[in-house]
Structures are given as structure tokens and as C-alpha cells.
Amino acid sequence: MLELQHISYVVREGDGELGILNDISLTIDDHKLVVFTGPNGGGKTTLAKVIMGLVKPTAGRILWNGQDITDLGITERARLGISYGFQQPPRFKGLTVRNLLTLASGDEKLSKDKCCQYLTKVGLCANDYLDREVDVSLSGGEVKRIEIATILARNSQLMIFDEPEAGIDLWSFARLTETFEQIHETGSATMIIISHQERIISLADEVIVVGDGAIRHRGPAADILPRILADTLGGCPVLTKEVKA
Numbered sequence: 001m002l003e004l005q006h007i008s009y010v011v012r013e014g015d016g017e018l019g020i021l022n023d024i025s026l027t028i029d030d031h032k033l034v035v036f037t038g039p040n041g042g043g044k045t046t047l048a049k050v051i052m053g054l055v056k057p058t059a060g061r062i063l064w065n066g067q068d069i070t071d072l073g074i075t076e077r078a079r080l081g082i083s084y085g086f087q088q089p090p091r092f093k094g095l096t097v098r099n100l101l102t103l104a105s106g107d108e109k110l111s112k113d114k115c116c117q118y119l120t121k122v123g124l125c126a127n128d129y130l131d132r133e134v135d136v137s138l139s140g141g142e143v144k145r146i147e148i149a150t151i152l153a154r155n156s157q158l159m160i161f162d163e164p165e166a167g168i169d170l171w172s173f174a175r176l177t178e179t180f181e182q183i184h185e186t187g188s189a190t191m192i193i194i195s196h197q198e199r200i201i202s203l204a205d206e207v208i209v210v211g212d213g214a215i216r217h218r219g220p221a222a223d224i225l226p227r228i229l230a231d232t233l234g235g236c237p238v239l240t241k242e243v244k245a
């Protein structure tokens with residue numbers, strides 16, 4: 001179980017302070033699929049980084065399976081079974097896709113078959129990618145999917161995906177959504193997915209709408225999705241303008 005207790009993250013801005021996260025508390029039970037959504041700049045990535053240990057909150061505590069992990073770094077949290085996929089993943093010149101998957105799995109003898117399975121789950125054809133270097137020759141969407149495959153290979157208890165849909169074609173997106181669904185159905189991990197995609201939001205046990213560094217709404221997808229759609233339309237003058245015949 002993951003518990004965030006009164007998490008705030010305040011940065012200095014000029015002479016004043018800027019609250020990026022403001023007193024966020026939430027509990028996520030094991031094997032749940034929770035989607036964070038909400039407007040750009042709302043604080044979703046920062047919240048994910050706080051959970052992973054990439055950003056240290058200025059107030060509050062984080063508990064993982066009852067243990068206070070607030071002061072632990074990213075490596076220690078990874079050891080405790082937490083993993084995070086960046087919104088914009090880094091590239092690793094000199095390492096092949098196979099190297100990365102092998103490192104992530106912790107199994108030096110990870111078979112080619114196993115590698116292929118992970119890549120297939122994110123909609124990549126293994127034969128085309130296994131020996132490719134994870135450098136600038138890969139597109140943003142390819143690097144993104146390879147990173148997601150490494151998270152799957154890591155087999156963590158808590159997997160955090162930051163906008164996994166970014167830069168991915170519809171076919172791979174469908175494959176990826178199936179993968180999330182499977183993980184969820186088999187109860188093999190808890191997932192936090194930051195997403196704007198209706199298809200992913202509809203898979204969630206709980207949807208948490210983050211805006212201005214706070215939780216704006218939360219609830220089951222069936223309750224929250226209509227509100228998000230209504231908010232979106234309400235906020236756009238073009239879409240709400242009456243069409244005159």
C-alpha cells in the first residue's frame with residue numbers, strides 16, 4: 001500500500017515561493033490501477049517524481065507498505081519495488097535494447113524469447129529492435145515504448161507510467177492498453193498511470209484529477225470521466241459555441 005500524507009512541494013521563485021504541490025494526501029491499495037489526469041502544469045509529473053524519489057517534498061511523508069520512505073533515494077525505492085517511466089525518457093547511447101531489458105530484469109541470462117515478449121507487449125517487433133542502440137536514431141515514441149518494456153521487465157510491485165500514450169501510434173497504443181489491462185487483471189502490480197486518454201482512464205479503479213498542485217476530483221472512472229469531458233467542453237469557447245444552421 002502506498003500512502004501520501006500531506007505532501008507539499010514548494011520552490012523559490014524570485015523573492016517569493018511557488019507551491020507546485022499543496023498538501024496532497026492519498027492512499028493507493030495494492031493491485032489497484034489509478035490514473036492521474038488533469039491539465040498540463042497541474043503537478044502530475046512532480047507528484048510521480050515525489051513517489052519515485054526524484055523530487056524531495058518540502059513537507060509531508062510517503063509510506064510504502066507501512067515503511068516511511070520519504071528520505072530514501074531512487075535506488076533504494078527501486079529496490080523496494082517502485083519503478084517510474086519518464087514522460088520524456090532519456091536515451092542510452094552505447095546500450096542496446098537487449099542490454100537495457102537484461103539490466104532491468106536483473107537476469108544476466110535473460111533469453112531472447114523473454115525480451116521479445118516484453119517488446120511485443122508494448123507493440124514493438126522484437127527482431128527489429130533487440131540489437132538497436134537506444135540513441136537518437138530511435139523516435140520519441142520508440143524510446144518511450146522501450147522504456148515501458150524495461151519497467152515490465154523489472155517486474156516491480158508499483159509501476160508508475162507518465163503519459164505512456166505520448167508519441168505512440170494507435171495500433172501500439174491498443175497493444176499497450178491491453179498490457180495494462182492484463183497486469184491489472186492478474187493483480188501482479190499496482191499501477192499509477194498519468195494519462196489523458198479516455199481508453200486508459202476507463203480502465204482505472206480510481207481516477208484522480210490533479211490541478212494547481214492539488215486533488216480536484218477523485219472517484220471511479222464512470223463518475224469522473226463525464227465530469228472531465230464536461231469541464232473540457234466548458235473550458236473551450238470554440239467547442240461550446242452553438243453551431244448555427
Ligand SMILES: Nc1ncnc2c1ncn2[C@@H]1O[C@H](COP(=O)(O)OP(=O)(O)O)[C@@H](O)[C@H]1O
Nearest residue numbers: 011020038039040041042043044045046047210
Ligand atoms: N523545480 C521546479 N521549479 C519551478 N517550477 C517547477 C519545478 N518543477 C515543476 N515546476 C512547475 O510546476 C508545475 C507542474 O509541473 P508538472 O508536475 O510537470 O505538471 P504536469 O505533469 O501535470 O503537466 C509546472 O508549472 C512546472 O513548470
Ligand SMILES: [Mg+2]
Nearest residue numbers: 044045046087
Ligand atoms: Mg507531466
